[in-house]
Amino acid sequence: MSINTEALLTKFKADFLNDGRSESDAPEDVVFDPKAMDITATDDYRIIQEMREFYSREGRHNPYFLPRKGRISDRVSVQEREYISYSGYNYLGLSDDERVIHAAQKALDVYGTHAGAARMVGGEIALHQEMERTFADAFGFEECVASVGGYMVNVMTIGYLLGSGDVVFMDEYMHNSGMMGGVMAHARRVLFPHNDLAALERLLQQNRNRYSRAMILVEGAYSMDGDLADLPRLLDLKRKYRAWLMVDEAHSLGVVGATGRGVCEHWNVDPRDVDIIMGTLSKSFASCGGFIGGSREMIATMRHFAPGLLLYSTGLPPASTAAALEALRIMLQEPERVRKLQHNAHLFVQLARERGLEVGCSGASAVVPVMLGESSLALQLMSDLMESGIIAHAVMYPVVPRNKARLRFFLTARHTEAQFVHTLDLLQKLMQRYQAG
Template sequence: MTDARKPSGTKRDKLVANLRAGHKSARQRSTAPAASPSTPAASAHKPGAFDFSELAPVRQLRMHRAAADMIGLDNPFFQPHEGVAGATSVLHGTEHDNFSSYNYLGLTGDPRVNAAAEAAIRTYGTSASASRVVAGERPVHGALEAALARLHGVEDAVVMVSGHATNVTTIGHLLGEGDLVLTDALVHNSISEGARLSGAARKNFPHDDLDALEKLLIDNRHRYENVLIAVEGIYSMDGDFPDLPRLIRLKQEFGAWLLVDEAHSFGVLGKTGKGIAEHFGIDPNTVEMWMGTLSKTLSACGGYIAGSKALCDYLRATAPGFVFSVGLAPPLAAAALASAEILEQEPERVARLAANGQRFLTRARAAGLDTGNSAGYSVIPVIVGDSIGAATLSNRLLKRRINALPIVFPAVAEKSARLRFFITSEHSDAQIDRAVAATAEELALLREQNVGFGSLVKSARD
């Protein structure tokens, strides 16, 4: 009997060929020549709205879904969590050990944080209802910015409604034509988009290769007015961090600016969670821009830039993503402020997180799992090396009540497809040991069964 989900004959072969081609480049589009205005395809106009299903990227997405269906691979994404996502989470009515939440210090759902948000709702409602420049300013905004500046050890901070938008609008606004942005090859998409928006020239250096960065500065600094170096405090895919002291020496030697994205390192690195500057014992005022998000350690949503008062005042007055956006919702600002205060009062949470990360990393490596260059703090990958294998491993762990999501091509190179484990201060030793053992067992079975892209090709041709 034929499986109704499987394409047959020519369609099967075309699917396999397209999948192979799709793995060569994240930017690949249809290879068909563009129709000229005189051709019927270009000149014919259908009534109604444009059908976006005809776009090449949408067709590619449908093809990937068809390929997954063909081999019975369930979509591991968009699983609804039915409560607070912390060290455990309820999915489909069942409690799972959860390693896919960046609730690093367990503050999302903390009664004190909830109470602060509830009080803000009673006082201010659910929205600021305007740009802060116009009529959206609330006392809690200034209090949160003062707390962030204090925690980072700098003069000021400015809070925005989105972590992604914070990088985009800040970099896009401060840099322009005649400037240069130098980025680690693994920086977050928001940094890349900000550089693209700015119109500045952009050059990547290989991940964590500061010798290559130095050569780029030697070869290019004299050609540009302003140069920004952008790195992450902890890299969100790999869990490692840069040599901040050397970065500071390089940017000072060449008169560049430095932006450190602390989305995954604030509340994580340093004895009291103040980030990578505390970890290295560096004066934070030697870095021009500290960027962070409110959605991880600070259990809310939004982003911020911390640095000099002059920088923050300028962004408040002119940055499009701040001036032309509604102010951060007061309950979110209040939740973030309460989380910041708990971080200051309870540094033992940071110590528990560090111990849990090291436990996971040590046991994973002892079990033969490839954790890449992770330093064993908030983010630890288990590299599978194949997108289909990574998604299958995630689904098999889910059946064992362990939630760890895959990161697949094109988010990472195909050979670097992985499961990404987020560690929290609230995970127990038993949860960590269980997750490592189950991952090692299931990955060994996958490799024994040769599950991966090769099996997809075989399935399509059977």
């Protein structure tokens, strides 16, 4: 499906240049309720209070928002204690690499601390263009454009490309940023069961022709379960039903594929066949930010007109740009980092299954969940592990479906087999103790 630049510009003017006016008034049956303004009466605040009470009652540290000292690696220092950490995205172990740090420091010396403006009007630096060209060449895009946050890149891309007359078909496990992009676009949002492409095709058959533009939205490697999208089949469906295919590769670039080039490399697919590929700089590339890869026409249009991507948004800081660029170069020069990470992922899954731990379909990426079911058990085990010097955070409803709480382990190229054995032996003993009552 080709880009209609005139239609996109018309949509942009309607959606974003209306001085905040809305086409519709509030529903007639809505009335002012003073209690609705009380944040302490919300379910969200109640959950926070329950968590605080749980950790206070148990006399344990709340494991959320703990300030770390020093650099992040396979081990971190928190509150004067050292922990094995499985809660960082430092997949290739580059965030404390001296070459990456030196590149960031050099950029600070040359460009200062920030871009200074939106890139279109004074905030562009040569390093931005060098980084984008290098990423595009490395991952097989015609062009790419980088911005200050991965979450925002998803939201703004989807929010810009789709409108109220359009539809987005997304995997039910799609990251929240994808969901919110659909909300921002006012597009019809159709969820299909996780990785069930037969169900997706039925939904496409039923709904596609009722809308102007259509997008199929998936993750390359899913951030909660660690399994992969079936890219060849998705490409067949996008061609058959005339839809854009957007793949969020936040957790697969630098991780999946023989040389870390993501799910396209894993499936031996030309990246140019995928309309939109999103990646982050905060996972494998030791920095912060996100980028979109695609055709020259797609990226040029978004570069000029997508609000919040470059337009109305300050450019990526020079130090972050330089760090990501150097991290990518190291990944390309040292492919053994990707191989070590993939070895660690397979090893962790193997060791977990040998101990009777349920890890689902993971093993193809650096995300491994240990499925527990009940949120209370996940909280308790997270706390027990932390007391024993291990950080692995619990993920619970509403982030994942009810009764599918889990501990989520982020693995890196820096982790060791000894750390895995120690961690999983302890987790096995703790679970056996709770199961015994």
